Amino acid sequence: MSEFTIALAGNPNTGKTTIFNTLTGSSQHTGNWPGKTVARKEGVWRHDGDLFHIVDLPGAYSLSAFSAEEVIARDFIVENQPDAVIVVVDATNLERNLYLALQILEMTPHVALALNMMDAARAQGLKIDIPMLSDRLRIPVIPMTARAGKGMVQLEEAIAGAAQKGREAKQVAGFEFTPPFRYSQPIETALNRLIKAINQQHPLKNHYPERWLALKLLQEDETCIEKISAIPGTDDLLALARHEATHLHSFYGEDLDTIIAEERYTWLNGLVQQVVQGRLQSPTFSDRVDAVITHPVAGLFIFFAIMWVVFKLSTDVAAPFVNWIDTFVNGNFAHWVTELLALVHLENTWFASLIIDGILAGVGGVLVFVPVLMFLYMGMAIMEDSGYMARAAFVMDRYMRKLGLHGKSFVPLVLGFGCNVPAIYATRTLENPTDRILTGMLAPFMSCSARLPVYVLIATIFFPEYRTSAVLTMYILGIIMALIAGLLLRKTIFKNSEASALLIEIPSYRMPTIRNVWTEMWQRTRAFLESAATIIMGVSIVIWLLMAIPVSGHGTFADTPVDDSAFAHLAGAISPAFEPLGFGNWENASALISGFIAKEVVVSTMAQVYHVPQEPQSGAEDAGFWAQGKDSIIGLFQATVDTIKSIPAIIGINLFPPETESEPPAMMTAIRQGFEQSSGGYGALAAFAFMVYVLIYSPCVATMAAQRQELGARWMWTSIAIQLTLGWILAFVVFQGGKLLLS
Amino acid sequence: MRSTLSQMQQPLLIESMSYHFMAPTQPTTTTKVDIHHRTRLLSSVRRGETVQLTHIEAGRRLARRLAELGLTPGVTIQVLHVNGGPLLIAVRGARLALGKGMAEKILVTQPEDGNV
Known part of the structure; x- marks a missing residue:
């Protein structure tokens, strides 16, 4: 029997929680992430005699340390190094959802993609070329509809496979891997220079995925710079990163963050056009409903x-x-x-x-x-x-x-x-x-x-x-x-x-x-x-x-x-x-x-x-033990009846006889x-x-x-x-x- | 013109996209020309209109945040609802609710090919 750690990542509203609940069932325990008021959910899943600790990362749109949720998700992947990361994406909203997947693929190659809400995608007339998506991202892609339990078996197989592969790769060595996507040449050149410098820093070399660290330093990520500057002998590396960032900034004439996001989206946009047939027409049904629900007057009334x-x-x-x-x-x-x-x-x-x-x-x-x-x-x-x-x-x-x-x-x-x-x-x-x-x-x-x-x-x-x-x-x-x-x-x-x-x-x-x-x-x-x-x-x-x-x-x-x-x-x-x-x-x-x-x-x-x-309390004072037990059960039944009776009261229908308070x-x-x-x-x-x-x-x-x-x-x-x-x-x-x- | 290219790209041309990025000549030209013509704030766009993002005039954190949600230069935005306060927009197939103050930091223009 082996034990594995699996992280579950994804945008909010992608059905990540459903997958987590299905996998871990009643073994879940919740708490808070250390020092944060963000809920931490963890559970155990057993499969083929192996034990998988499933950690539900907070829902996030990206991993740029914008919010507490993002910091947690990012630190967990980079520092705790789970054996595999499962990224849950909404098949009807691939371009935006894959952004997070792309960021995670810069941290670790041991990823499997749960392509959720396939039923909704099909209903909207979208056709997704799964083998091509898998091929382009270089990771297993599992189409599924978690709410209906469809595709769970295949996902389970994929998780077990990815975990095994991740564990084996970890034992071999280091963080060298090629992500599916490359930036434009000037950024890649700067990244390569930084990776070289990182590899000369022995304490860093096996602690962080090198390409990810290089990118974060280039983006002048505060939390990352803080952590690196605490390590002695990294001054030269940080100076190099600053130099490269300034250079790139003047070269592009735009903020580097924007350039990086734009290049990722441009690549994803191309990928989605290649993989998905049929495009969502807006306004959709949801948009038309929203015309009423979000209306300034009607919306207020409904709320x-x-x-x-x-x-x-x-x-x-x-x-x-x-x-x-x-x-x-x-x-x-x-x-x-x-x-x-x-x-x-x-x-x-x-x-x-x-x-x-x-x-x-x-x-x-x-x-x-x-x-x-x-x-x-x-x-x-x-x-x-x-x-x-x-x-x-x-x-x-x-x-x-x-x-x-x-x-x-x-x-x-x-x-x-x-x-x-x-x-x-x-x-x-x-x-x-x-x-x-x-x-x-x-x-x-x-x-x-x-x-x-x-x-x-x-x-x-x-x-x-x-x-x-x-x-x-x-x-x-x-x-x-x-x-x-x-x-x-x-x-x-x-x-x-x-x-x-x-x-x-x-x-x-x-x-x-x-x-x-x-x-x-x-x-x-x-x-x-x-x-x-x-x-x-x-x-x-x-x-x-x-x-x-x-x-x-x-x-x-x-x-x-x-x-x-x-x-x-x-x-x-x-x-x-x-x-x-x-x-x-x-x-x-x-x-x-x-x-x-x-x-x-x-x-x-x-x-x-x-x-x-x-x-006096309404409990029968001198009744016997069993009579009281019966009373309690009847009481619970009565409470349930009263609850059901009180539901019409929400719209003003009172089924209770008038009470006289005294x-x-x-x-x-x-x-x-x-x-x-x-x-x-x-x-x-x-x-x-x-x-x-x-x-x-x-x-x-x-x-x-x-x-x-x-x-x-x-x-x-x-x-x-x-x-x-x-x-x-x-x-x-x-x-x-x-x-x-x-x- | 970076934004135009991302509009025109064909599925099979994606790999060649990177060649374009190797030598971006004048990345800000589009913005400069548009300022004299038809650049306006996203907050002034009427319901149902489709526009193209040119620039975000915000602090680094917010600009990054918006970019990561898909609001990058050149992207098309459809304004679905405006109710005097926040806006509901469609961008890259997703629906975003944006505060009014935030929409005032986003510069947009008419889409270049007129219909998207």
Whole structure:
């Protein structure tokens, strides 16, 4: 048995992911490339007793180190030297796609070309002379339709063959090979001089493909020059490269990069004309559809309609599953665990409390996000897989640009209204790091669905007649704050950069495949579970500890009234900070502290600290073990039914019987009294300031975890600092300003 | 005239293309002549029109980026949609969305043979 490393390269939207998924199946694992926020996917494929590590390189149009993705792809091929590189190309777009293949052929000869989307090419009347293409490029070419699984067997054979050949060649020696394409004579002459100089440098000789290195030095590639100049004794080589570059520049009277790109394209254009019969007529069907989809007015309308559906999917449609998980974890499952603990005589101990109130509550807090995320990711995967996402960016670009954002920033921001966590993960679709960071920092200002119950509760108590307006005001205020914060950040922290100009490929429309959508959806959800679980669990345990430690009164560890716990004392210590805002009592402060973990618990914490018995969880209390298990399964079934029933609600058809909400009046009276006391008689004003603060301060631990993963710890802390200060200032203005107006 | 040649090339002449590159005499002549006649910005091209790229007036990084996406001197560009903001163009069989600011850096001219 041998082990091989295979790199999978290709432009975005070429079906590279489909091929990767088909090859590696469930053996995939995702992570990030070291020091980058670019996803790294790797998987194992077994073939004829050999083991192949398949590394999915980030999708890129070229390998000129323009973006993080390109640097990664290039470094992997040059430095890790995989046994073979499989380049996936779109058969309907050969000229542009082969550009990347040509660049890779300058790095390594051990390449196989997966000529994907042959079905689409055939449907468009294109005939491709495969043997001639293979002959001209000097590599195996495999025609295939990955989505339908056609050509996979032949591709597998080709991969195994290329890997074997690559491995053998590696053992022989060096990097000497002839790429299929040569530049015009002056460039070739300069390249030859540089190759000679490189070969005199022993440390370089077997480290880099010589012709590729010579070309990069000639193009004055920064990353390459940096690496080479770190090696002692390379000064002469670098000086020679500079000299040759200057000479060529004056000879051509154009930038050398442009000349090189032009010569490659000229060669490819000739090749494609030779190999492909029948040319695409534009406008194509896709173009005609785009006349509507990208229309300034109709396009906007369609975009909002689609976002509405995605938003509804993640809120209303996911809600029954969220409720089921909540009931299951905190009700039935907690009950089972209690019974189990009773079996080993650990009931009513601090250990039981840690398990139930600390860990299980934490796990529940993570798990309730799963349905929300899965539906959101499904919507996004469909948007991306079908090719719509690029159109959405095109339509929104002109509006977002006015706010210093990129066209693609809009999608994460809208998703933020459902849940901030996927919104932050959705910033991955932005290529430019600055755009990504800025969007990821603005997303938490979008009022997520977890904040809604807080607004509803407070508004019901204090502004029963203006409930809807009060809630709507919060949503609008969030948007305004995002606009202001965005413009401020562009003028301060991100002063020297403007939103990167729109430059994206608009792929042809394609039917999304279930397999791709599912894989995307599951992988992203898993990534969330892996990263968020630890942080949420950790914080939940810390809060539990604080609530368990008695500081005053007669309670013992894990058996103390909330008022006497360290948590209450901590809240009491923090509460003076909220005094100028009108809600500076320890009860409100503790609700805000727990709201730092998740806004979902603000209401329940208020119920707890305002001494109101909580409604019992809906899980059957005294039913037997099996009866409960049955309940859970029925519950899951019911959740699925409810989900299906809620789909028509997207277009305004409500299949649910009208609900009558009723909050326990005792709790409402207690909360009203609490606010009246803390604000010195301005209860309603303080309550409004409280709503404003809940809107703006850090949404939840999961969002922070997402920010840390996607933007890095530094930006997470910056974001938290901005949210806390901005929230405080705004609540202060609302309360004190309102007081001035009223008095 | 480099751009003209890449327009006229026949499939079987490809190998001989390199001879042309051995001695490019006056590579920028086309641009100079056109400046007085009909060179304009890609951003001013109307929907449905087909034009030919002459030059990109941008920093090195951006110029390289655009060239690698197929926007090299001499290439034909069809403007598919303009919506006041970005442009949607067809170039080398691919569809690209270009920001308005970027389209203002791209100089184009009428295609030399009139119909492409």
